[in-house]
Amino acid sequence: MRITFAPWGETLAELADVARRAEAAGAEVIWVPELHRSATVAAAALATATERARIGTGIALAFTRSPMTTALEALDLDELSGGRFVLGLGTGVQRLNEDWHNVPFGKPVTHMRETVRNVRRFWETCTTGEPIDLPGEEEPMRIRGYRRPFAVRRTGIPVHIAAMGPAMTRLAGEIGDGWIGHELCSPRYLAERVLPELETGISRAEGKKRADVDVVVSACCSVSDDRATALRRVSGLVGFYASVRTYADFFAFHGLAEQQQRVVGAFRNGTGAEHLAEAVSTEMIDALTMAGGRDEVAERVAGYEGLADSVKLSSPTHGLNAAEIRAAQDDLLALLPDLTGSAS
Structure with missing residues (x-):
C-alpha cells in the first residue's frame, strides 16, 4: 500500500519545502487541492521542487476550466514533472461552481463523464490536428484547426476521479484510473459502501479489472504523544463536517447520527467554531480520523491494507x-518514514 501526502503551506515556497520533506520521508505521491490556491499552479511549484514522487491534483475542479484548458495544463505539468503527473478531478459542490466560478453544475455524473472523455480525446489528437466533434448533454466539444507543434510526453496521463456518492463512485470505477476518497472515511465504510460500487463500475468497462483502478483513501491524521492534543487538533474538522447536511448519511453509517445532531444544534445556536468543536465526541473523532500516538496512528493506517x-x-x-x-x-511528517519503510 502506497503512502502519499497532501502538504500545507502558507506560501508556495513553504508548500514546496514541505513537499520535499515528504518526498525525502518516502511519500510516493504529493497531492495538492484546489480551494485557496489554483491546484495546477501549486502542482507546478511542487513538480519543480521534487524529483521522484508523483505530483497529483487532489483535486482540481473539473467544471471550472474548459476540458481543453484542463488537458493543456495536465500536458504541461506532465512535461514539467518528467512524466510524474496525476490528474485528479472532482466536481466540488454546486454552490461553489455556480456562485464562486459562475459555471453551470448540471448533472454532475454526466458532466464528469463528458469532461474526462473530452480531456482524453484532446490528448489523443492534439499533435495530429485531427478535428474533434463530440456531442454532449453537459460538455460538448468541437475543435477545428488546432495542432500542438511539439511532442507531448504522454497521452495517457492517469485520471483519478474524486467521489462520495454511489453514482460518481461507479463512474470512477468505469472510466477512471483511480478513485480519490473524502477525508472522512473508515475501513468499514470503504469495504461496505465504496468498493462494491467501484466494482460495479469496473464491470461496465470491457476488460477492466480491479487492479486497474488506484483506490486512494484520504485520511486526516493527528499525531501526538499527548492524546488530548491529538484529539483537539482534529475536533474542528469533524465538527465542520458534522454540521453539514451532506454528510449525514456518513455519520449515520457509523452509528453517530445522534451525536452529529448535537453538533448541528451547536452550529445552529451560533456558538462559534470553538463550541462546535467542543460538541464533537471522542467516539466521532476515533471513528472518522486517525488521532493519537505514533503507534496508534500507524495501526490505523495499516487498517486499510488489503482494501486501499x-x-x-x-x-x-x-x-x-x-x-x-x-x-x-x-x-505527521516525523511519522512518515516509519509508515513508508524509509526510516534509517
Missing part, C-alpha cells in the same frame, strides 16, 4: 492557526 492501494495523509487545519497547523504537520 494508496492512503493520502494530511494534517488537520480546521480551527487551527498557522503555528498549530505547522506543529501538527511536523508531527
Whole structure:
C-alpha cells in the first residue's frame, strides 16, 4: 500500500519545502487541492521542487476550466514533472461552481463523464490536428484547426476521479484510473459502501479489472504523544463536517447520527467554531480520523491494507492557526518514514 501526502503551506515556497520533506520521508505521491490556491499552479511549484514522487491534483475542479484548458495544463505539468503527473478531478459542490466560478453544475455524473472523455480525446489528437466533434448533454466539444507543434510526453496521463456518492463512485470505477476518497472515511465504510460500487463500475468497462483502478483513501491524521492534543487538533474538522447536511448519511453509517445532531444544534445556536468543536465526541473523532500516538496512528493506517492501494495523509487545519497547523504537520511528517519503510 502506497503512502502519499497532501502538504500545507502558507506560501508556495513553504508548500514546496514541505513537499520535499515528504518526498525525502518516502511519500510516493504529493497531492495538492484546489480551494485557496489554483491546484495546477501549486502542482507546478511542487513538480519543480521534487524529483521522484508523483505530483497529483487532489483535486482540481473539473467544471471550472474548459476540458481543453484542463488537458493543456495536465500536458504541461506532465512535461514539467518528467512524466510524474496525476490528474485528479472532482466536481466540488454546486454552490461553489455556480456562485464562486459562475459555471453551470448540471448533472454532475454526466458532466464528469463528458469532461474526462473530452480531456482524453484532446490528448489523443492534439499533435495530429485531427478535428474533434463530440456531442454532449453537459460538455460538448468541437475543435477545428488546432495542432500542438511539439511532442507531448504522454497521452495517457492517469485520471483519478474524486467521489462520495454511489453514482460518481461507479463512474470512477468505469472510466477512471483511480478513485480519490473524502477525508472522512473508515475501513468499514470503504469495504461496505465504496468498493462494491467501484466494482460495479469496473464491470461496465470491457476488460477492466480491479487492479486497474488506484483506490486512494484520504485520511486526516493527528499525531501526538499527548492524546488530548491529538484529539483537539482534529475536533474542528469533524465538527465542520458534522454540521453539514451532506454528510449525514456518513455519520449515520457509523452509528453517530445522534451525536452529529448535537453538533448541528451547536452550529445552529451560533456558538462559534470553538463550541462546535467542543460538541464533537471522542467516539466521532476515533471513528472518522486517525488521532493519537505514533503507534496508534500507524495501526490505523495499516487498517486499510488489503482494501486501499494508496492512503493520502494530511494534517488537520480546521480551527487551527498557522503555528498549530505547522506543529501538527511536523508531527505527521516525523511519522512518515516509519509508515513508508524509509526510516534509517
